[in-house]
Amino acid sequence: MTVIESVHADHGATFGEHGGRRVALEYGRREREHRAVRKVVGVTEMAYGVVVVTGDDRVDYVDNAVSNRVPSEDGEGVYALLLDPQGGIETTMYAYNAGDRLLLFTPPGRAGPLAEEWSEKVFIEDVEITVATDEFGVFGVHGPKATEKVASVLNGAASPDESLTFVRGSMGDAGVTVVRTDGLTGEEGYEVICAAGDAADVFDTLVNHGLNAAPFGRRTWEALTLEAGTPLFETELAGNIPNVVGLRNALDFEKGCYVGQEVVSRVENRGRPSKRLVGLRPDALPGSGAAVFAGDEAVGEVTRAEESPMLDAPVALALVQFDAPEAGLTVRVDGEEVPAERVELPFVERSDRSARLPTY
Incomplete structure (x- = not known):
């Protein structure tokens, strides 16, 4: 569920379910939310599932399972797919190297099954896999003024320039990690990650401090991403072959041969979808x-x-x-x-x- 439901309610939000999580759907007039994002900047709570992978073999273990190269350097991330034996998309994820751990952000409802499946396959590797969805608040900041917004409230670091890289800093008294997104709304975008206990204060900072921003809900997110031509997991990606939905940039064909890569190779060799x-x-x-x-x-x-x-x-x-x-x-x-x-x-x-x- 949302980690700040009462805060959303104070802003006039209505609620619904998405991927088994309770989310803010909208804040009154959806068209007004939409235009605020397109003209200036908006803030939304992201409904991710979160998996944490620790242990000395964490990078190799995840790298061997997914479609894209998992970064080995702290501060970097990648968008990757977990494919089923037939090459269909089982789960999408962002994998971030946070130094002594990997943070995997999955569609809601997918973190638990992913952690269970991978934990059952651990043999001699030094790996521990846990679900940590309720430990984090994650907020998306999107719009043509998103960089200006983040710069106005982020202390101790400059906002990251490169897609899927991140910096650590603070907003008010809360420690935060700020990720440059891959533009899913068609606008400049960042995600601000904090401890769940700091989420209400961070949301308040993002909406009301520095350059003001409008809160927006899941329905506006879906409309923004549709205008941007972005396929979503639940509606376009789940179960489909990556080539069918045009996600060749989520497949690294240069990786070495292993079970996951053999699936990727079969996808590549299918020719025209x-x-x-x-x-x-x-x-x-x-x-x-x-x-x-x-x-x-x-x-x-x-x-x-x-x-x-x-x-x-x-x-x-x-x-x-x-x-x-x-x-x-x-x-x-x-x-x-x-x-x-x-x-x-x-x-x-x-x-x-x-x-x-x-x-x-």
Whole structure:
């Protein structure tokens, strides 16, 4: 659950469930939240699961299990995938080297199963794997003024410049770690990590001190990432082959041969995928799972759709056959087929570009 529910409630938040965690969904007017992020800066509590890996073999152990190279230097991170034996995405994660431990940030609901699975596979390695989700508060700071916002409240360090690198400092009396994100909202972005006991004070600092920022909820996060062309774990990634959803930058084909890498190699050797993730501008808002047609032939389905506040029109991501035509597509809305223009992602160009934009 959120570590600061009463604080969100004081800001007028409504709540719901996401990945088994209770989260703030919105703070009244979602369009106002959205435009605050796009024009200045917003703050949201991130609903991660957290796994801590310690022991002398921690880097090698995780590196041998995931799709990308785990950094060996303190202060660096990487976006990586855990693949099932068929090459489908079982879990996504950010893996950060924090000196004497690795911190893995997973989708909510995935930390427990991941820690259990890996713990059962430890043989002679010097590794300890624990779930630490409730020990941390994690806040996303996003918008064209995000760097200015962080600089106005971070003491003892300058905000990191490179994606997925981090620095340690303080905000008020609380110690924090500040990570430069990989631009999932299409804006400059940072994540501020603190102890759960300091989370209320850190959230207050981020919202009310220095350059003011607007709180925003999960629904606005989903709309922001959709406009940015970012596939999310729950809607686009889970169970799919990385090549299908365009995540080749999450696969390191240079790594040595081991069980996880053999899966990655099989993914690479599949050649052209059968489907691809594309952006659509439909004339009406479809639901998740709505069929996509080329003439009378069904060629895919919508994974996620929203009314874009920036475009004042519906936008959607869809998984379609790789050779589906560029023009003449329709989507089914309320039992009728409506035109859907296929467009290049992202839907809107902003202060940053998502590192997760599909590439083929």
